[in-house]
Amino acid sequence: MATVMIQAEHISKKFADNWAVKDISLQVHAGEIYGLVGADGAGKTTTMRLICGVLHLDSGSITVGNFDINRQTDQARSLIGYLAQRFSLYEDLTVLENIRFFAEVRGLTADEWLPRCLDILNFVGLLDFKDRFAGKLSGGMKQKLGLAAALVHKPKILLLDEPTTGVDPVTRQDFWQLIIKLAAQEGVAMLVSTPYMDEASRCHRVGFMREGKILVEDTPGNLQKSLKGKIFELKGSPLPLLRKIVQNHPLVKYAQMFGDRIHLYISADPSQTILEALSQTIVEQGGSLTNLRMIEPQLEDVFISLIETNYE
Amino acid sequence: MSEFVIQTNNLTKRFGDFTAVDQLTFAIQAGEVVGYLGPNGSGKTTTMRMLLGLILPTEGTATVLGYDIRQDSDAIRAEVGYMSQKFSLYHDLTVNENLHFYAGVYGINNENQIQACLDRVGLEKQKNILVSNLSTGWKQRLALATAIVHHPRLLFLDEPTSGVDPTARRAFWDLIYELVAEGITALVTTHYMDEAEYCGRVGIMREGKLLALDTPSNLKISTLPGKAYDLRAQPILDTLQVLEQSQHVLRSGLVGDHLRVILSSEVKPETIVEELKNHSVNNAEIEQVEPTLEDVFLSLAAQ
Numbered sequence: 001m002a003t004v005m006i007q008a009e010h011i012s013k014k015f016a017d018n019w020a021v022k023d024i025s026l027q028v029h030a031g032e033i034y035g036l037v038g039a040d041g042a043g044k045t046t047t048m049r050l051i052c053g054v055l056h057l058d059s060g061s062i063t064v065g066n067f068d069i070n071r072q073t074d075q076a077r078s079l080i081g082y083l084a085q086r087f088s089l090y091e092d093l094t095v096l097e098n099i100r101f102f103a104e105v106r107g108l109t110a111d112e113w114l115p116r117c118l119d120i121l122n123f124v125g126l127l128d129f130k131d132r133f134a135g136k137l138s139g140g141m142k143q144k145l146g147l148a149a150a151l152v153h154k155p156k157i158l159l160l161d162e163p164t165t166g167v168d169p170v171t172r173q174d175f176w177q178l179i180i181k182l183a184a185q186e187g188v189a190m191l192v193s194t195p196y197m198d199e200a201s202r203c204h205r206v207g208f209m210r211e212g213k214i215l216v217e218d219t220p221g222n223l224q225k226s227l228k229g230k231i232f233e234l235k236g237s238p239l240p241l242l243r244k245i246v247q248n249h250p251l252v253k254y255a256q257m258f259g260d261r262i263h264l265y266i267s268a269d270p271s272q273t274i275l276e277a278l279s280q281t282i283v284e285q286g287g288s289l290t291n292l293r294m295i296e297p298q299l300e301d302v303f304i305s306l307i308e309t310n311y312e
Numbered sequence: 313m314s315e316f317v318i319q320t321n322n323l324t325k326r327f328g329d330f331t332a333v334d335q336l337t338f339a340i341q342a343g344e345v346v347g348y349l350g351p352n353g354s355g356k357t358t359t360m361r362m363l364l365g366l367i368l369p370t371e372g373t374a375t376v377l378g379y380d381i382r383q384d385s386d387a388i389r390a391e392v393g394y395m396s397q398k399f400s401l402y403h404d405l406t407v408n409e410n411l412h413f414y415a416g417v418y419g420i421n422n423e424n425q426i427q428a429c430l431d432r433v434g435l436e437k438q439k440n441i442l443v444s445n446l447s448t449g450w451k452q453r454l455a456l457a458t459a460i461v462h463h464p465r466l467l468f469l470d471e472p473t474s475g476v477d478p479t480a481r482r483a484f485w486d487l488i489y490e491l492v493a494e495g496i497t498a499l500v501t502t503h504y505m506d507e508a509e510y511c512g513r514v515g516i517m518r519e520g521k522l523l524a525l526d527t528p529s530n531l532k533i534s535t536l537p538g539k540a541y542d543l544r545a546q547p548i549l550d551t552l553q554v555l556e557q558s559q560h561v562l563r564s565g566l567v568g569d570h571l572r573v574i575l576s577s578e579v580k581p582e583t584i585v586e587e588l589k590n591h592s593v594n595n596a597e598i599e600q601v602e603p604t605l606e607d608v609f610l611s612l613a614a615q
Contacts, residue, residue: 039449039475039476039480040447040476042477138352140352166503167503168351168352168354168503169349169503169606169609169610169613170351170609170610171351173565173606177566180566181549181566184547184548184549185549195475196504196506197478197506198505198506198604201568202566202567203568204568204569235529240489240493257485257489258528259347259509259510259511259512259527259528260512260528261528295602296601296602303477303479307477
């Protein structure tokens with residue numbers, strides 16, 4: 001098993017009367033991408049700020065590498081690269097000048113910074129733009145420059161707070177290719193936060209956060225397998241009628257309408273008899289059914305079934 | 313036959329030498345939810361602005377709710393609702409005060425209509441809360457309320473559910489579907505596949521052109537130029553390198569601990585496993601999977 005690079009044990013943080021983070025424990029190993037998944041306000045950003053020592057713990061402990069974040073803050077921070085949700089770039093400096101600034105802040109010497117900066121700009125695909133003013137970069141390029149700045153001192157640990165919010169799907173794909181390569185090639189331990197399930201599925205392990213707690217954590221594959229019931233996809237028309245019919249069945253836990261189909265979650269066996277009954281009712285009530293099949297559960301289904309068990 | 317809520321014919325916008333929107337032709341019927349996906353700069357916003365009559369097209373024509381976008385933009389804007397992802401709410405005002413403000417902008421002072429709107433989005437109990445104290449999910453509902461208080465027939469939604477978890481996203485879309493059942497038409501722009509899946513049809517734009525416009529299911533079946541597979545093999549980066557150079561592979565990418573591969577339909581997956589073996593990757597496992605909208609999008613965007 002790879003080395004544990006981030007070890008958080010029973011950490012909590014309170015703002016006024018509100019527990020932003022409540023008794024979370026998590027480990028991230030070298031070469032691992034851990035996704036903190038949850039809505040705005042779930043506690044993702046606070047967790048990251050505690051891990052990089054910007055905020056102080058109310059209780060619990062955090063070890064980064066072999067260093068305690070509160071007592072050996074400087075040594076711990078030298079291992080960390082942090083890309084905040086809103087990071088500051090100097091818009092009136094060029095790409096290279098920006099990176100140089102971060103390199104010097106991180107203590108790289110005069111003969112170290114240039115080769116290192118060029119190397120990183122090449123890695124994130126910005127080498128051709130090194131002389132462009134940061135203010136003239138597109139949103140996706142700014143995000144890549146932010147990543148480059150976080151990487152300049154070769155951190156062993158990278159904290160990425162919603163790195164692709166507002167970034168288009170093509171750039172997002174590019175960005176994730178870089179992150180996964182860093183984990184595989186350099187063994188960097190990554191903690192990434194996101195509210196989106198399609199991003200969560202790219203992580204090695206995922207922790208679902210809500211109200212300051214991690215409800216469950218596992219690999220995306222295991223989480224999908226952990227769902228007790230089965231998910232079925234139903235297509236036909238009219239969809240609102242079909243939805244009403246399936247929702248009224250007592251053994252259908254939920255029926256979610258999407259653009260051109262409905263997903264049903266049936267937790268009881270045998271689901272086959274339930275499906276037959278549903279098909280019959282649909283036809284009796286004048287609806288038509290074009291397709292009904294079992295599909296693989298998605299992370300979203302796992303998340304929703306978790307919330308329903310824990311909060312209702 | 314339902315009426316067309318939006319109908320465009322060769323709609324084109326050029327800024328100098330740059331063609332932002334290139335001969336766009338499409339039609340949207342009443343009661344549809346249509347999503348628009350595209351990279352930044354692909355022409356989504358320019359299209360929206362033309363449809364709202366905020367800028368004039370260089371060429372082509374379009375009608376929105378039966379009004380000509382060149383002649384009747386005031387009439388269009390009176391019957392359209394717009395919800396921006398950075399919803400413009402006043403944080404130091406209450407829910408009720410925000411909604412009254414927006415109602416006033418549209419000249420509505422019928423208290424029943426305003427309260428019915430609050431009720432509709434499920435904010436009746438929150439009406440005296442300051443917006444700064446609302447969760448993101450509630451803010452989204454209020455932003456929706458401000459966009460529908462004047463009973464628009466057409467709703468523009470820009471990444472309406474960014475930053476919420478799937479439960480809140482589902483609840484929000486249920487509201488949209490209720491509005492749609494009553495005859496509203498919705499046009500949604502988004503970067504996220506989680507959101508696009510809620511649309512009845514999805515249009516994909518690149519470089520000003522509409523590459524495809526179809527149901528999510530049809531896009532996955534007919535627009536994807538091949539079949540989607542999950543491939544597991546180590547070392548993962550060596551595997552990627554082989555795949556990127558293979559002539560059988562249309563697209564390959566890293567997904568956490570495995571790879572996603574799109575193969576031409578005529579290529580058997582075993583062919584790839586063999587090819588990897590020839591490059592000393594001996595442990596490859598390949599499994600056909602359902603394509604996602606993202607597979608479709610990335611394949612189209614890369615062509």
